[in-house]
Amino acid sequence: MFQPLISYIEDIKERNHSSGAALVILKDNQIVLEHYSGYHANTNNSRPIDATSQFNVASARKSYLGLVAAFALYEGKIKSLDDLAVHYFENIDKEMLGKTTIRHLVTHSHGLHQREDGTIFREFEPGANWAYRGINIIMMTELVNRLYGKRFPEFLEERVFKPMGFNETAWQTEPNEKLVQVVDDPKEPASYKVGQTKNGMESNLHISAREFARWGNLHLNNGMDIVPREVIQLATHVQNPSYKNNDLPQNGLFWFVQGTPAKHSELGERVPKGSYQILGVTGPTLLVIPEYNVVVAKMFNKQYNYGGSNYLHYLREFSNLVADVF
Template identity: 70%
Template sequence: MNKYEQLISWVENIKDRNHSSAAALFIMKDNQVVLEHYSGTHSNTKNSSPITATSQFNVASARKSYLGLTIAYALYEGKIRSLDDYAVDYFEEYDKTLLGHTTLRHLVTHSHGLNMNDSGMVYREFESGEEWAYRGINVEMMTQLIHKLYNKSFPELLRERVFIPAGFTETAWQKADHDNLVKVVINPGEPAESKIGASDDGTESNLFVSAREFAYWGNLHLNKGYMNGKQIVPKEVIEIATQVHSPHYKNTNLPQNGLFWFVQNAPALQSEIGERVPKGSYQILGVTGPTILVIPEYNVVVAKMYNKRYNYEGDNYLQYLREFSNLVADIFAQ
């Protein structure tokens, strides 16, 4: 079995075990496409269309990496003074006592300690900077902040500054269903659902991306904003987005984050990046299964796609993500 067949076998095994109807794997090495693999169908229903290069997957919370780039722009352009600014200076609508000493750094690294209940009430789980927890309220807050700072949504900002210059035509927040959109399997015993939204302003989880443009997004970061023979994004903006911004944790097993990217610093047991992946690598994940892994030391970008909610079997997801990233690292270290 050659090195790429090992990765394809792993991807297909997860697809079958977790009842995803679709999978895709797209790998770039030294800015060249070295593997494209597509399998399955757009839905788990009879006569559903096969997955192809133009199939666009709902990337769920992997959209955080797109939001992160606009936050990097805001820092680079001075619209945000510092990640160590207090959140109360930017979010007047939130309770000042509740926010306390929470900083923007805490918000972008999942170390803020805030949560929201089903009735919309915000409460505190732990003191900012002391623990790590993915909750989503920070993504909502930073989405609101970018809109306030630029007087436009972060997807609109990205379309102007990145997607159009890069020639991306298969990356968009979708409000209307069409043939290239892959549906999401919620319950394997029921038909997959269309996960389009009512808005394209980034407030909903309706970003759809093809596997190749997902990989190109990773490769744009790998190349520090250089693409198609031009500097599309300032190098400094990419560096801000992908460097470690996490506070110093007493618990060394907690993940390290850039601007929402998971970044490999010292290997950590609770990180989604395996311990054999080189330092400086970074990854993003969505609950429907999409991941981008960027390994600068090997000049490699790997994008893999699924369409099953809780694709990696719920609480076991870290095991699978670490296993796959270690496999990629082992293959390209040879």
């Protein structure tokens, strides 16, 4: 039943030079598949990948930030998704922000970009287009940290991770034997992506494939009486403004959500409506399909794992394969 998915994982691992891979699938709240292969690094005597291996999930951390933003909305710290950003970001030029709203910031429709020198500029008017940038993540990280008076990873540890019993999910600051290293260049030794987290923005969140799947299952089950159902609904339902271009992706609070199948979405056209997904540049991807009561966590450890302009093809192909299996 699952061989097409395992074959896909192994093919991508070899083709894109990941040293390791993992695949965990939950169906009806039960693990129905665990697959681990390869090694923690592309060097001799590296530890084999197993159930305790913790991968750097890179930008998939946005789903964790998104949940905290949803909490802030639910608890009234942010009044509305349609609140103007100028009311929350006094240190950013008001004219530059213009009519940008919180909704724009959490759905990649804000139109802001940032140069290497830190200068913020505008690419397009708020809500007029879609672009995957970093400035909105920096802004929302700063905002929720300020609203709660603590780094958002601390908030999650207290409100979600401890109640869920997560002990293989953490923003790592020092190497350890359970951490999978990241391959930047296949011709060079892999390295640890760890660092001091000053604001939770650093891309050093490491998670085992099992807990990544459980993170998805928390959302699938509307918070499991740990997170309010309304918070999960805010995070995982389509929240972006209406686009004139129907090819653009649709988003919840950073999650990519299947509304009407779109050409530039990372979710394939056979994936049921209401499904949602998050991914990181190193290859980890978490797919939740409520219609089938399924969660799929797949892990790799290669920077730019999906490669150039082909990455959407890889993502759509895999999500379609999952939909076909179930």
